[in-house]
Amino acid sequence: MPTMTFTIRRFVEAKSFSRDYSFEYMAGNTVLDGLIFIKEKLDPSLAFTASCRNGVCGACALRVNGQAVLACETAIESLAARYHSARLTIAPLGNFTVLRDLVVDWQPKLDRMKQVKPWLIPQDAFSADTGCRQSQTDFDKIRGYTDCILCGACVSECSKLAADSADFLEPFAFVKAQKYVADSRDDAPLKHLDPAIQAGLWRCMHCEECTAKCPKSLDPAEDIAKLRVMAFKKAMVNSAGAQHAQAFYEDINDIGRLNEAKLAIRTDGIMKSLTRVGLAYRLMKVDKLDPFHLPEPIKNISKVQKILKAAKEADKS
Amino acid sequence: MKKVSRRTFLKWGVAAGAVAVAAPYVMMNKNNMFTSTLTEMAGAPALFDVLVIGSGGSGMRAALEAGRQKDLKVALMTKLVPTRSATCMAQGGINGALRHADARDSIEKHAFDTVKGSDYLGDQDAIRFFAEKAPEALRELDYYGVAFDRMQDGRMAQRNLGGHTYARSAYSADQSGLVILHTLFEQCLKNNVNMLMEWQLLELVVEDGKLCGVVAMNMHSGKILPVMARTVVVATGGYGRLYWVRTTNPFSSTGDGIGACLKVGIPVKDPEMVQFHPTGLAGSGVLLSEAARGEGGYLVNKDGERFMRRYAPDKMELGPRDLVSQAIETEIREGRGVGEGLHAAVYLDLRHLGKKKIMQKLPQLRQLALNYEGVDAITQPIPIRGTCHYSMGGIDVVDYKTCATAIPGVFAVGECSCLSVHGANRLGGNSLAEVVVFGKYAGNGAAAYARNNAFDGNQTALDRAADEWEQRFAAVSSRSSGSTVPSIRDRMAATMWQNVGIFRSRTRLEQAVRNIDELLEEYRSCVVRDTTRIYNTAFMNYVELGNMLPLARMVAMAALARQESRGSHFREDYPRRNDQKFLQHTIVTRKGAEYSLTYRPVAITDYQAEERKY
Ligand SMILES: Cc1cc2nc3c(=O)[nH]c(=O)nc-3n(C[C@H](O)[C@H](O)[C@H](O)COP(=O)(O)OP(=O)(O)OC[C@H]3O[C@@H](n4cnc5c(N)ncnc54)[C@H](O)[C@@H]3O)c2cc1C
Ligand code: SF4
Ligand code: SF4
Ligand code: FES
Numbered sequence: 001m002p003t004m005t006f007t008i009r010r011f012v013e014a015k016s017f018s019r020d021y022s023f024e025y026m027a028g029n030t031v032l033d034g035l036i037f038i039k040e041k042l043d044p045s046l047a048f049t050a051s052c053r054n055g056v057c058g059a060c061a062l063r064v065n066g067q068a069v070l071a072c073e074t075a076i077e078s079l080a081a082r083y084h085s086a087r088l089t090i091a092p093l094g095n096f097t098v099l100r101d102l103v104v105d106w107q108p109k110l111d112r113m114k115q116v117k118p119w120l121i122p123q124d125a126f127s128a129d130t131g132c133r134q135s136q137t138d139f140d141k142i143r144g145y146t147d148c149i150l151c152g153a154c155v156s157e158c159s160k161l162a163a164d165s166a167d168f169l170e171p172f173a174f175v176k177a178q179k180y181v182a183d184s185r186d187d188a189p190l191k192h193l194d195p196a197i198q199a200g201l202w203r204c205m206h207c208e209e210c211t212a213k214c215p216k217s218l219d220p221a222e223d224i225a226k227l228r229v230m231a232f233k234k235a236m237v238n239s240a241g242a243q244h245a246q247a248f249y250e251d252i253n254d255i256g257r258l259n260e261a262k263l264a265i266r267t268d269g270i271m272k273s274l275t276r277v278g279l280a281y282r283l284m285k286v287d288k289l290d291p292f293h294l295p296e297p298i299k300n301i302s303k304v305q306k307i308l309k310a311a312k313e314a315d316k317s
Numbered sequence: 318m319k320k321v322s323r324r325t326f327l328k329w330g331v332a333a334g335a336v337a338v339a340a341p342y343v344m345m346n347k348n349n350m351f352t353s354t355l356t357e358m359a360g361a362p363a364l365f366d367v368l369v370i371g372s373g374g375s376g377m378r379a380a381l382e383a384g385r386q387k388d389l390k391v392a393l394m395t396k397l398v399p400t401r402s403a404t405c406m407a408q409g410g411i412n413g414a415l416r417h418a419d420a421r422d423s424i425e426k427h428a429f430d431t432v433k434g435s436d437y438l439g440d441q442d443a444i445r446f447f448a449e450k451a452p453e454a455l456r457e458l459d460y461y462g463v464a465f466d467r468m469q470d471g472r473m474a475q476r477n478l479g480g481h482t483y484a485r486s487a488y489s490a491d492q493s494g495l496v497i498l499h500t501l502f503e504q505c506l507k508n509n510v511n512m513l514m515e516w517q518l519l520e521l522v523v524e525d526g527k528l529c530g531v532v533a534m535n536m537h538s539g540k541i542l543p544v545m546a547r548t549v550v551v552a553t554g555g556y557g558r559l560y561w562v563r564t565t566n567p568f569s570s571t572g573d574g575i576g577a578c579l580k581v582g583i584p585v586k587d588p589e590m591v592q593f594h595p596t597g598l599a600g601s602g603v604l605l606s607e608a609a610r611g612e613g614g615y616l617v618n619k620d621g622e623r624f625m626r627r628y629a630p631d632k633m634e635l636g637p638r639d640l641v642s643q644a645i646e647t648e649i650r651e652g653r654g655v656g657e658g659l660h661a662a663v664y665l666d667l668r669h670l671g672k673k674k675i676m677q678k679l680p681q682l683r684q685l686a687l688n689y690e691g692v693d694a695i696t697q698p699i700p701i702r703g704t705c706h707y708s709m710g711g712i713d714v715v716d717y718k719t720c721a722t723a724i725p726g727v728f729a730v731g732e733c734s735c736l737s738v739h740g741a742n743r744l745g746g747n748s749l750a751e752v753v754v755f756g757k758y759a760g761n762g763a764a765a766y767a768r769n770n771a772f773d774g775n776q777t778a779l780d781r782a783a784d785e786w787e788q789r790f791a792a793v794s795s796r797s798s799g800s801t802v803p804s805i806r807d808r809m810a811a812t813m814w815q816n817v818g819i820f821r822s823r824t825r826l827e828q829a830v831r832n833i834d835e836l837l838e839e840y841r842s843c844v845v846r847d848t849t850r851i852y853n854t855a856f857m858n859y860v861e862l863g864n865m866l867p868l869a870r871m872v873a874m875a876a877l878a879r880q881e882s883r884g885s886h887f888r889e890d891y892p893r894r895n896d897q898k899f900l901q902h903t904i905v906t907r908k909g910a911e912y913s914l915t916y917r918p919v920a921i922t923d924y925q926a927e928e929r930k931y
Contacts, residue, residue, distance in 0.1 A: 013849050027691025028600060040803040044855040045847040049397065051567040054603045054685065056495055057401040073688055099537060100852035106398045107514065110506070119503040120462025131456035133471035139464065146464045146489060146496045150400050176503075185462070 058151035068156035145179035168200035171220035375731025376552030378756025407494025410486030413451035435740025478745035529774030539850025555708035561810030576864025597704025599662035664698035719762025741884025
């Protein structure tokens with residue numbers, strides 16, 4: 001049987017350290033099996049959580065070599081092959097507070113999620129006595145969202161949360177918001193959408209780490225995009241983000257490419273742009289932004305404008 | 318100027334945006350519902366009107382019901398993050414005679430199917446009540462937002478599950494439990510239900526017959542705390558983990574709440590009634606759905622023989638669950654299986670179905686076998702064996718309308734309880750229904766009790782119990798020699814599987830009782846080997862084993878006393894049902910190391926027992 005070594009990042013009562021554990025494994029053994037073996041045979045003090053051990057409860061998400069996975073669904077064999085290595089680094093999920101070893105603190109995450117009102121606000125026509133009505137087509141629009149198991153894998157490598165989590169919710173919270181925005185039984189999509197905007201809808205960085213990591217094939221990044229479209233539809237064009245997108249649109253329409261220098265001004269207005277001078281200066285220093293560069297329209301600008309026009313028409317109908 | 322990637326550019330934008338738009342950002346955590354530090358900060362222990370233990374479907378439903386009554390102080394305590402409960406694993410569906418899919422269905426027919434399914438051990442008054450309330454419970458779930466599959470006219474769709482005359486199971490694809498549990502959780506969030514999450518119940522405290530509260534460990538801080546309560550609703554789930562690797566249940570189904578009730582003298586009803594499912598993966602017990610056999614999968618032994626022809630020549634692999642489970646065990650016992658010990662197995666062979674059909678009809682099943690056995694069903698047979706699936710027995714409930722137990726103020730609901738709706742055998746889809754129907758009535762029952770009764774528990778007794786746990790923690794966690802918790806647990810599971818499993822007999826059961834008594838003794842000096850306080854899961858597992866061992870003892874003892882075969886309980890030495898003697902519930906009570914067993918007649922209102930034929 002092949003041997004595997006887990007280098008586990010430990011954190012016990014304010015002490016951080018790493019420890020190596022080696023064991024033999026066979027086909028069909030998962031990362032969770034490895035952890036259980038370590039706990040039962042090598043070191044009972046190792047802490048992690050797991051419950052269903054087949055990918056539905058969301059308790060066992062952690063990071064292997066920096067990437068979030070469900071421990072119970074990830075075969076050691078395939079990891080060994082992917083990384084060409086008999087050693088893997090196991091660490092708790094990123095963007096969470098660690099309680100102990102591989103156990104992270106969910107309390108603040110679940111509390112924060114409440115902002116988007118992640119529950120059905122049923123239409124008046126329905127009642128607890130009669131239940132609801134929904135066509136299968138409308139049901140199909142929401143069925144994917146119910147796959148979320150609240151495992152937190154989407155949180156772990158989120159670029160925006162890593163940059164600043166104070167003004168941005170966890171990706172799964174946007175999934176919840178979109179789930180009810182899209183539910184035909186819901187009476188008040190705006191009641192989920194408005195708080196989603198407040199909670200950072202326009203601050204997502206589109207890195208798509210959330211989508212890449214979701215073990216249940218949800219697509220939080222896409223849901224954020226859908227919520228943004230909804231925000232537009234609802235004509236909530238006053239927010240900074242919506243203006244930013246409008247500015248994108250105008251640039252593309254006018255010159256066929258983005259005018260980065262102008263973009264900030266258009267998005268937030270002159271006053272706010274001034275608050276960004278510091279950033280612009282830093283960008284210029286590293287040669288990332290040339291304020292004197294006013295881009296020319298691209299060669300085929302008329303074609304671009306035609307495409308945009310056609311898209312607009314299509315959207316109307 | 319160098320090109321800037323879209324991703325990098327946007328990162329800058331956001332970084333800048335953070336500076337610019339920090340001001341209008343709404344305050345978070347205004348209404349913090351997770352009161353983890355609640356009883357610690359207040360100095361004195363808090364007094365709850367209703368304290369629900371366990372956040373599966375039953376606990377959440379109960380907490381929701383009581384929590385809506387704003388004048389009451391309600392909390393939901395659970396040992397994991399709330400959505401990690403067994404309830405999320407249920408796939409098939411949830412029953413109620415809604416009559417959407419089939420107008421011939423009725424409350425009576427649902428009740429009768431359940432009575433018959435229970436092999437007549439179910440209490441007919443409770444079953445009638447259950448069937449009556451199930452349709453409204455389903456409509457309520459729909460109103461809460463459960464994403465049910467739909468009929469043409471937009472009402473909930475229903476499918477047929479085994480043992481039911483009509484299609485009466487509402488469902489959400491193959492993840493009905495997940496969707497129900499998460500929706501109930503959302504409702505708890507909406508209603509600001511207090512959650513003591515990642516708190517493990519250690520003990521119920523009752524002094525002079527009066528409930529004082531509970532002792533629990535806050536896993537986040539590692540503190541052992543007394544929590545005063547006027548009422549406690551125990552909703553801690555089943556005890557499938559008595560069979561450890563040979564169960565479909567999650568790691569958390571260790572019968573903690575039952576253990577706590579036993580300790581204060583509340584009896585357990587019908588503990589011997591444990592349901593087995595024929596197709597669990599060999600290594601882990603993970604459930605492979607019946608669809609595998611439904612689509613035409615073969616069961617073969619190590620010689621490649623389709624052995625079902627010797628047990629059920631007509632139905633072959635599609636015989637009833639108990640018969641198929643027994644056939645598999647016989648093959649293994651007579652040396653025609655593969656592998657050893659608890660991991661011995663026969664094969665589920667799907668290869669003849671072809672790649673196309675497997676990928677179309679059974680993709681998830683193939684994935685499970687790949688993940689957990691490293692076996693590709695398209696090219697290899699899957700090693701499987703019976704696996705413990707459900708606990709019919711549980712905390713003796715004496716009033717099904719409130720879920721009250723023998724001790725005033727203590728209520729029990731869900732898989733940890735025994736009302737008894739499932740009798741000797743539970744039908745598919747009836748458990749989720751039980752959980753939401755009775756969750757509501759337990760929540761109401763507890764709330765009403767809390768309103769009408771002043772707290773007269775003894776706070777000193779509660780503090781003393783907490784102190785005793787404190788000392789126990791110190792003693793056990795620092796002990797350095799003795800058997801380990803997993804080693805005792807594995808031997809318990811082995812004896813349970815071999816002697817109190819699918820086949821039972823006097824000699825085997827007596828052997829089991831002896832083995833478990835020895836293990837109980839060994840447990841007293843076992844080691845945990847972790848002295849730290851914060852999130853000490855080694856100690857958590859030690860507590861769980863302490864709950865499982867007495868329960869294992871009771872299952873074996875009750876199975877030994879029940880000299881008949883009924884539902885899931887199969888005695889080789891008494892292969893027939895005996896209504897004369899055993900149309901009765903087993904009631905087991907524990908007093909220290911003494912266990913005593915009595916019987917109580919089954920409530921029969923509408924249907925006389927007759928032979929159960931399908
Ligand atoms: C694989 C599988 C498939 C199933 N399919 C179906 C189906 O299709 N239809 C159906 O009707 N039924 C099905 N069932 C059965 C059904 O899911 C369960 O019986 C039901 O969900 C039990 O719910 P519960 O609320 O009683 O307990 P659980 O959901 O088990 O919840 C128990 C709760 O108690 C907590 N707890 C336990 N001990 C403690 C402690 N010491 N301190 C604090 N908290 C504690 C746990 O963390 C958990 O939150 C299935 C079960 C399994 C395992
Ligand atoms: S796409 Fe947005 S939400 Fe998803 S990980 Fe990246 S920044 Fe986070
Ligand atoms: S969206 Fe995916 S990764 Fe995120 S919590 Fe839900 S299931 Fe997990
Ligand atoms: S243990 Fe439940 S998802 Fe891994």
